Amino acid sequence: MKTKMSTILLIVMCLTINTADAQQGLTKEERKKAINLYDNAMAETDEVIEGLSAAQLRFKPTEDSWSIADCIEHLTLTEDMFMQMIEKSLETPADEAMKANKKFSDKEVFAMITNRDQKMQTQEPLEPSGKWGTTKETMKAFKSSRKQTANMIKKTDKDLRNHYFEFPFGTVDTYQLLIFGAGHQKRHNAQIMEIKNHPDFPTS
Secondary structure, three states: OHHHHHHHHHHHHHHHHHHHHHOOOOOHHHHHHHHHHHHHHHHHHHHHHOOOOHHHHHOOOOOOOOOHHHHHHHHHHHHHHHHHHHHHHOOOOOOHHHHHHEOOOHHHHHHHHHOOOOOOOOOHHHOOOOOOOOHHHHHHHHHHHHHHHHHHHHHOOOOHHHOEEEEOOEEEEHHHHHHHHHHHHHHHHHHHHHHHOOOOOOOO
C-alpha cells in the first residue's frame, strides 16, 4: 500500500512540475535561440565597425543616406523601443486564440526584417541626431540596453507565445517580436557593410 501511495505521489509531483514548466512561457530552446541571435548580431556589429576612423564612421554614400555612425545610433535608439513594445504587448491578457491571426513563422519574421530589398520607413524618434556624441559612447549605451534585453530573455516567466503585437504587415507573437529585434540589428549590420563597400568609402 505504501509503495502504491508513493507511486501516486510521485506521479502527482511530476504533473505539478510539468505544469509549472509549461507556465514558464519560453522553452529552454527558445531562450537559447533568442540569446544566440542577439549575441551573434552584437558580435557582428563589433566586427564590422572595429578599427574604423572618425571619417569612416561619418561617411555617407549620398547626401540623404545614413553613415555608419547613424546606423549605430539608430540601433541604440531602437533597442529600448523594442523592449517598450514587448512590455506593451504583455499588458493585455494572454490569448491562445490569437494564434489563428499569425501569418508568419519565426523564420519568416527573421527573413522579412533582414531582407534589405524590402525598404522600410524609420519613425522620426528613431532618426539619428548625434545624441551620444561619439560612436564609442553610443555603443556603450547600446550594450547597456542590450544587457537589459538579455536579462529579460533569460529570466522572464511570461507566456510570450500567447501575447501579440500588431505590425503593419501583420500579427506576431511577442517571442517573434524578440526575433524581429535581433533581425533588425542584422539588417543594419548589412547596411554598414554596404557603406564600407562603397567605392568612395575613405581608406582611413
